[in-house]
Amino acid sequence: MELSNDFKSALRHFVYYYTNGTLQYVIDDNELLKNINYREDLKDEASLVEQAFAIFANNIKMDESGKVLNFNHAMKRAAQWIRFVCREKDDTYQVEPEFENWEVELY
Template sequence: MDSSQPSHLSPGASGALRRFAGWLARGSVGHPMLEGVDYWEELCESPSQMEICFAIFANVLELDEQGEPVNEKHAEHRAAAWLYRYCTGELPPGEPDIEPWECRLH
């Protein structure tokens, strides 16, 4: 392993993942985009969709040289846009389509 590469998530990256999980579980992810959209029931019935939601957040999240997140709200927004499309069948108005790289499972 390259010694210049950290072996653990930075506190900021770990916090970003924790916050995203909390927002998702409380039903407040992407607020106000998903207001009135009951996504929790949909995700509970299809765990693989929750996996994709987390993949989008993680794939879009960018880290600086110290491993700290620089675009956490944007990553949350893209995951929320995907949830909106999953639950309603369409993207929110003005939202660009979800790119294949955003939802790729690694």
């Protein structure tokens, strides 16, 4: 089975928003990544970025034809991970709801 064009588009857009620093503007939550320079914070943390992409991919849901059904949700879950790992020492941010094992699985 090949990846659907809709999934390829969703992945491309997620990568685009992540790499140009505009993820916070497309997740329907203006506060989650506010004042967090995640690209700078994670530039030397490949495994943390890998985890964000895994969370995005693990959360994507598609119908039988490959149409992505929850693009914003998958991006927001990845953004929650980014927010969590980029928090300052005194920051008490917690992911809600907490990540389930299947969401953070690396394949």
